Each structure stands twice: as structure tokens, then as C-alpha cells.
Amino acid sequence: MRFARCGASGAEKPVAVVDDTTYDLTPLTDDIDGAFLESAAARVREAIAAGSLPVADIEGSRFGAPVARPSAIYCVGMNYAAHAAESGSAPPENLVMFMKAPNTVVGPHDEVRIPRSSTKTDWEVELAIVIGKQASYLDSPEQSADHIAGFTIANDLSERVWQLETSGGQWSKGKSAPGFSPLGPWLVTPDEVDHADLRLRSFVNGEPRQDSSTSDLIFDVPYIVWHLSQYLALEPGDVIMTGTPEGVALSGRFPYLKAGDVVELEIDGLGAQRQVFA
Structure with missing residues (x-):
């Protein structure tokens, strides 16, 4: 599984790539941060199985850092x-x-x-x-x-x-x-x-x-x-x-x-x- 944050600086949206499909993670989390990462992979797979994550189109998008501002x-x-x-x-x-x-x-x-x-x-x-x-x-x-x-x-x-x-x-x-x-x-x-x-x-x-x-x-x-x-x-x-x-x-x-x-x-x-x- 691959995670990324795509969009303009300060307005990035979280996505995940699973089996060559890119999913919008906003139904699960506002950002890829420490709180989300504690259970990220399991939550994403459960949501995909439930059909609750929309497919995302990130073609041409800016990539931000893949984790929101770390504490250290x-x-x-x-x-x-x-x-x-x-x-x-x-x-x-x-x-x-x-x-x-x-x-x-x-x-x-x-x-x-x-x-x-x-x-x-x-x-x-x-x-x-x-x-x-x-x-x-x-x-x-x-x-x-x-x-x-x-x-x-x-x-x-x-x-x-x-x-x-x-x-x-x-x-x-x-x-x-x-x-x-x-x-x-x-x-x-x-x-x-x-x-x-x-x-x-x-x-x-x-x-x-x-x-x-x-x-x-x-x-x-x-x-x-x-x-x-x-x-x-x-x-x-x-x-x-x-x-x-x-x-x-x-x-x-x-x-x-x-x-x-x-x-x-x-x-x-x-x-x-x-x-x-x-």
C-alpha cells in the first residue's frame, strides 16, 4: 500500500494506492498524520472491502510530503x-x-x-x-x-x-x-x-x-x-x-x-x- 498527500500546499488531500487503484481517503481521515497512521493500512482495507472509498484522480496533481507535519x-x-x-x-x-x-x-x-x-x-x-x-x-x-x-x-x-x-x-x-x-x-x-x-x-x-x-x-x-x-x-x-x-x-x-x-x-x-x- 502507498500513501500520498496531493494538492496545493496547505490544502493536500490524503490518498492511498492499493492494487493499482488510487482511493480518496477523505471519508476516513482529514490527513495522513500520526493518529491515522496507527491503524492506517487496516482501516483502508476495511473501507475498500465495504466500498466506502471513492476512486481518486491525481493525474497532474502536486505531491506534498506524504505525512503531515511530524512532531519530530x-x-x-x-x-x-x-x-x-x-x-x-x-x-x-x-x-x-x-x-x-x-x-x-x-x-x-x-x-x-x-x-x-x-x-x-x-x-x-x-x-x-x-x-x-x-x-x-x-x-x-x-x-x-x-x-x-x-x-x-x-x-x-x-x-x-x-x-x-x-x-x-x-x-x-x-x-x-x-x-x-x-x-x-x-x-x-x-x-x-x-x-x-x-x-x-x-x-x-x-x-x-x-x-x-x-x-x-x-x-x-x-x-x-x-x-x-x-x-x-x-x-x-x-x-x-x-x-x-x-x-x-x-x-x-x-x-x-x-x-x-x-x-x-x-x-x-x-x-x-x-x-x-x-
Whole structure:
């Protein structure tokens, strides 16, 4: 099952794709948020069986982020060994976590403005986990699956000067500019994808940048959810960005983003994003 939010910014309508048919979810919920995600898949299947969901036409519609504004965005840093190396760091022995402001979330194809005075705006394709059930003090990584609503694509945009040089030691300053968290287009339920082996790719102006697989994650999806639950309570609708592979501008191999650049991201089974930078 795939969920999406389609329509003008601030007026998105929830839809679901089941067996190649797109259904309007407004008879069930006003939005795809944490409250809905706790029982989303079961409710949708029951409503389809009852014939209570109209078919939706989303051809040509704008896609918003597939989950309404989360209460938190947690991010895992340096979670691919090759990316840690290109950043000048050894692979972490302990999971690195930082946070992004929830108001950074935009749709997968929305224009993104390079922040005022930015000189090092960077791209990062990432697999994102969306939480569907509160997770607190899980007993083991094996329990994580019960708390995941699905997966989506994230661009963990970063301003590297602010993140690393004027940060004061914390990364979030360089991660929280407006528009710095494009999500979507789809929230795909776990039964439809193998999160342990998904190909991630990014392109800038049509030129390849990143090409890796989630099989190369240092800390995998079940471990991430379990580990974070030992330190905080994950709430339904929360987003976890799991880290980016090598191939970003921070490596020194590519220029940072400038106005007019086009960034495209793909993850197998989850769709694609495209942002024009202004």
C-alpha cells in the first residue's frame, strides 16, 4: 500500500494506492498524520472491502510530503562508512543522532531556496522511516517492525558551513533552513519494500552523484528504531532519516548547489524526487 498527500500546499488531500487503484481517503481521515497512521493500512482495507472509498484522480496533481507535519525529525549521521570517510571521520562506534526542525518539510518536487548567505548547500539522498506506533524502551531490534508505518525518500539538505564551522558543536543549525527536508512522493508500507537492500541514487543537473544500497548501512533500520527508543519516545508520524551514502559536495569532488541547479533523488520502490534550487 502507498500513501500520498496531493494538492496545493496547505490544502493536500490524503490518498492511498492499493492494487493499482488510487482511493480518496477523505471519508476516513482529514490527513495522513500520526493518529491515522496507527491503524492506517487496516482501516483502508476495511473501507475498500465495504466500498466506502471513492476512486481518486491525481493525474497532474502536486505531491506534498506524504505525512503531515511530524512532531519530530530525527536523523542518523555518518551511517555509511564511505560517507564517513569522505567527511574525514572514522565510522562511528555509536549511533550519531541530530534533529531537524519539523517546519523544514516540503513536498518532493517543491522549489527549494538556497538560504541567504549560504555558500555550501549540499544534497543527501536518504531512506526515511515513518513511525506508526509509539516506540519507547523496545526490548530488542526485532520489535521495531511493529512500530514502522512505512518508508519514504528524504533529501537531508545541509548547509555545511553552518553545520560544521559555525555550529558550536551541534549539527542542527546547518540542517534546519526552510525547505531543507523534502519528503516523498510516497509513504510505502513495509510489506512492499525490502528496506535492507534498496538502491539509493542522486543526480545534480543530470550528472550522477550518489549510488549505493541500504545494505551498506552501519546501523540498520531495526537497530535504529530500537536504539532511539532507549533514549526518547518515538511518536506516530515522526520521521527518522537513516543517513546518506558517499557522493555529496562535502567530499570535495563536486561543487555545492547554486541557483538553477536541479537535484533528483531515487530509491527503488519508493519513487523519485526533483527539486529546482532558487
